[in-house]
Amino acid sequence: MSFQQFTGTEKYLASPELRDAVNVAIALERPLLIKGEPGTGKTVLAEAVAEGLGLELLTWNVKSTSKGRDGLYVYDTVERLNDARFGDRDIRDIQRYIKLGPLGSSFRTPKRVVLLIDEIDKADMEFPNDLLHELDRMSFTIDETSETVTAEHRPIVIVTSNNEKELPDAFLRRCVFHYISFPDREMMTDIVRVHHPKLEDELLRQVLIAFYWLRDQTEVRKRPSTSELIDWIAALRRAGIDKKAIEENLPFLGVLLKHEQDHEWISGARGRRTVLH
Amino acid sequence: MFIDFLFYLRERGIKVSLTEWLPLLRSLVEGHARANLTVFYHLARALLVKRETLYDLYDQAFAEFFEGVDRQFDLDEELLDWLNNPILPRELSEEERAALQALDLDELRKRFDERLREQKERHDGGNRWIGTGGTSPFGHGGTHPTGIRIGGAGGGRSAVQVASDRRFRNLRSDRVLDTRQIGLALRRLRRLGKDEGPEELDLDATIDGSARNGGEIELIFGPPRKNRIKLLLLIDVGGSMDPHADLCERLFSAAHAANHFQHFEWRFFHNCPYERLYTDIYRRQGDLTTDILKRVDRTWSVVFTGDAWMSPFELTHAGGAIDLYHDNRDTGLTWLRRFRERCPNSVWLNPEPRRIWNAPSARLIREVFPMFELTLDGLSEAVDVIAGRRSNQSLDPSVNPWTH
Numbered sequence: 137m138s139f140q141q142f143t144g145t146e147k148y149l150a151s152p153e154l155r156d157a158v159n160v161a162i163a164l165e166r167p168l169l170i171k172g173e174p175g176t177g178k179t180v181l182a183e184a185v186a187e188g189l190g191l192e193l194l195t196w197n198v199k200s201t202s203k204g205r206d207g208l209y210v211y212d213t214v215e216r217l218n219d220a221r222f223g224d225r226d227i228r229d230i231q232r233y234i235k236l237g238p239l240g241s242s243f244r245t246p247k248r249v250v251l252l253i254d255e256i257d258k259a260d261m262e263f264p265n266d267l268l269h270e271l272d273r274m275s276f277t278i279d280e281t282s283e284t285v286t287a288e289h290r291p292i293v294i295v296t297s298n299n300e301k302e303l304p305d306a307f308l309r310r311c312v313f314h315y316i317s318f319p320d321r322e323m324m325t326d327i328v329r330v331h332h333p334k335l336e337d338e339l340l341r342q343v344l345i346a347f348y349w350l351r352d353q354t355e356v357r358k359r360p361s362t363s364e365l366i367d368w369i370a371a372l373r374r375a376g377i378d379k380k381a382i383e384e385n386l387p388f389l390g391v392l393l394k395h396e397q398d399h400e401w402i403s404g405a406r407g408r409r410t411v412l413h
Numbered sequence: 414m415f416i417d418f419l420f421y422l423r424e425r426g427i428k429v430s431l432t433e434w435l436p437l438l439r440s441l442v443e444g445h446a447r448a449n450l451t452v453f454y455h456l457a458r459a460l461l462v463k464r465e466t467l468y469d470l471y472d473q474a475f476a477e478f479f480e481g482v483d484r485q486f487d488l489d490e491e492l493l494d495w496l497n498n499p500i501l502p503r504e505l506s507e508e509e510r511a512a513l514q515a516l517d518l519d520e521l522r523k524r525f526d527e528r529l530r531e532q533k534e535r536h537d538g539g540n541r542w543i544g545t546g547g548t549s550p551f552g553h554g555g556t557h558p559t560g561i562r563i564g565g566a567g568g569g570r571s572a573v574q575v576a577s578d579r580r581f582r583n584l585r586s587d588r589v590l591d592t593r594q595i596g597l598a599l600r601r602l603r604r605l606g607k608d609e610g611p612e613e614l615d616l617d618a619t620i621d622g623s624a625r626n627g628g629e630i631e632l633i634f635g636p637p638r639k640n641r642i643k644l645l646l647l648i649d650v651g652g653s654m655d656p657h658a659d660l661c662e663r664l665f666s667a668a669h670a671a672n673h674f675q676h677f678e679w680r681f682f683h684n685c686p687y688e689r690l691y692t693d694i695y696r697r698q699g700d701l702t703t704d705i706l707k708r709v710d711r712t713w714s715v716v717f718t719g720d721a722w723m724s725p726f727e728l729t730h731a732g733g734a735i736d737l738y739h740d741n742r743d744t745g746l747t748w749l750r751r752f753r754e755r756c757p758n759s760v761w762l763n764p765e766p767r768r769i770w771n772a773p774s775a776r777l778i779r780e781v782f783p784m785f786e787l788t789l790d791g792l793s794e795a796v797d798v799i800a801g802r803r804s805n806q807s808l809d810p811s812v813n814p815w816t817h
Contacts, residue, residue: 160459
């Protein structure tokens with residue numbers, strides 16, 4: 137099998153570094169851990185990999201209450217309890233109350249799939265360690281029925297983290313890691329072009345000047361992200377705002393900045409902005 | 414030489430384990446690096462460096478290591494050398510030994526030979542050598558007299574040049590913090606009273622156990638899970654602390670927002686705490702320090718935040734306080750020691766970098782409290798001291814100040 141399988145998609149531009157990381161993870165059959173500022177396209181990457189390789193995508197959205205086992209299977213005790221009390225179904229067959237989770241399902245599919253474990257850091261500190269064994273061996277046992285599920289096709293596992301918690305070292309050692317750095321102006325121009333192909337060059341230039349200026353302000357508490365930039369441009373275009381207006385008064389700032397303090401600060405700082413041109 | 418890169422990374426503080434190094438070898442044997450140092454730079458980073466805070470260190474180490482050799486460095490040659498003479502680090506963990514056992518060196522050599530042979534036959538940059546698009550497997554953009562030109566994506570910049578850019582400088586964890594990062598560090602500040610107090614009914618486990626029993630009630634008890642950390646934050650305001658006001662504000666708001674402490678209190682002082690501690694930064698209203706000392710005990714941790722930068726008299730002399738109208742009877746050091754005796758698990762956070770902690774006043778304070786930088790790393794260390802995971806030793810007075 138060739139190494140360079142994933143090259144990005146029409147809608148998703150992957151940097152060479154990211155491509156190499158994705159491909160080495162696929163080739164070595166290791167989970168790929170993706171970190172990066174919010175809005176840099178961590179989740180979208182999994183979609184792009186699935187699309188690029190023509191595979192199905194299974195998503196496991198991790199929550200603060202998620203347990204490692206939930207991803208493998210859930211034994212629906214409540215349903216069985218109900219059946220025992222009110223139902224007329226045969227409750228001796230535990231098998232029918234076992235429901236595979238996203239990780240478990242990804243082992244059972246007839247074709248190789250991409251499994252996205254989204255925001256792994258939301259769960260308990262020990263959560264990633266609980267998955268180590270299953271991710272290594274690609275098999276697990278259902279205790280209640282003593283059945284062993286083994287992956288026929290190892291799924292391509294993509295894990296995202298927002299840095300809410302430190303991930304355990306043992307887990308990190310087994311992952312391929314990539315940090316998506318914030319796109320520079322050149323890369324950003326390409327990204328915007330994908331979403332707004334008809335945007336005028338001059339307008340794009342102005343928008344990016346304003347956008348990166350905002351990001352450079354250390355006082356801004358929540359720096360605007362790529363997805364917010366795309367939305368901002370959409371808003372500007374729909375309203376038919378011209379480039380002069382962008383230079384002068386940054387319309388629809390609410391799309392970019394979400395904190396009240398940031399708005400207050402920006403209105404005070406705008407005077408200083410002209411220096412940058 | 415190749416294995417030296419591993420040792421070099423370790424030396425520079427990137428703790429690469431064999432569990433990570435071996436997959437890199439496998440990947441190189443398979444030809445993933447495409448004889449290209451830039452791709453090797455990406456692969457090695459993805460497989461060996463697991464925190465973005467270490468990216469900058471990796472860049473520096475990479476640039477230093479490959480500086481000067483990047484034009485002659487032939488990955489395949491290096492790999493062959495290593496496969497013929499596989500040197501590995503001597504001390505191995507359990508996990509690393511297992512990884513090593515799983516690796517079949519003969520198999521690896523065979524795969525490598527196979528690939529080289531294939532490469533010679535095809536010579537067309539086909540499947541295995543995508544990316545270059547050229548005709549020679551070793552070519553990349555331009556050509557080199559020896560036929561190998563490594564580095565440089567499409568005649569662009571070499572891997573060493575890219576690494577020397579140090580694009581990830583901003584991600585280092587020894588830099589100062591923002592509120593969220595502080596919040597994250599403080600989250601690790603929990604000490605659960607596992608072995609104390611009566612056991613509590615674990616409702617979730619009870620429900621689950623009963624359901625599994627098919628409805629037969631099963632009561633399950635467990636230790637109480639309450640955080641027992643009590644925190645008193647004392648912040649130096651005014652004077653030389655002005656440049657750090659923003660940082661202290663962030664620490665304060667993060668600690669304030671963290672709602673997992675059993676108790677959290679804060680007071681302000683100027684340079685050094687004396688008879689009074691203040692509830693406002695203008696130091697107009699406050700409480701007697703003795704009252705506060707009475708309220709706290711060994712279960713509390715006091716976190717002082719200040720630059721420890723003052724005249725030594727402010728610490729060592731009665732009446733040495735910086736404010737002229739303030740005639741303190743007990744010396745600053747006496748007050749500090751009272752806190753340390755009352756709450757042994759206390760620390761001092763200094764927003765100034767460690768290299769300028771040699772002021773006599775900072776040294777005196779470090780003999781009372783362990784001092785940490787107010788950076789992500791420093792804060793984590795301080796948190797470990799408070800949570801009892803790390804020794805709370807202060808500076809030994811006999812140690813030469815200039816070497817510490």
